[in-house]
Amino acid sequence: MKMIDISEKPVTKRTAWVEATVVLKPSVIRAVKQKKIPKGDVLEAARLAGILAAKKTSILLPLCHPVPLEYVELEFVLKRKEIVVKAIVEGEAKTGVEMEAFTAASVACLTIYDMCKSLDRAGCISGIKLLKKTGGRSGSYERAE
Secondary structure (H helix, E strand, O other): OOOOOOOOOOOEEEEEEEEEEOOOOHHHHHHOOOOOOOOOOOHHHHHHHHHHHHHHHHHHHHOOOOOOOEEEEEEEEEEEOOEEEEEEEEEEEEEOHHHHHHHHHHHHHHHHHHHHHOOOOOOOEEEEEEEEOOOOOOOEEEEEO
């Protein structure tokens, strides 16, 4: 097991978009929209947790390089039975920012579940996936769906 040697790779602008979904009861989604969850504003807590998580990715994943991030954004789309979380991460580095985007989306989803679990223990997190990435030697990728 080893950390991959990226010393010969050039620094390029890297961007990654990751999406995940939290499935909850419609009544809980309404409470989130109305900011009536007992723990507080779910989406703002999830946004901050996701940003912090992106910045700490290399601490959580043992073989992941530390990457200087220049931009992290989390977007939320509330539907009848789910909250779709999209993380967008950018940075200039020798390696990609996909793992930072995955970590941001995952921790945002965990935060949503944690804040809503008293109202819906059956909630679940699903569908985490890379939507798109740009930069680097391998070029761009976009999920075909």
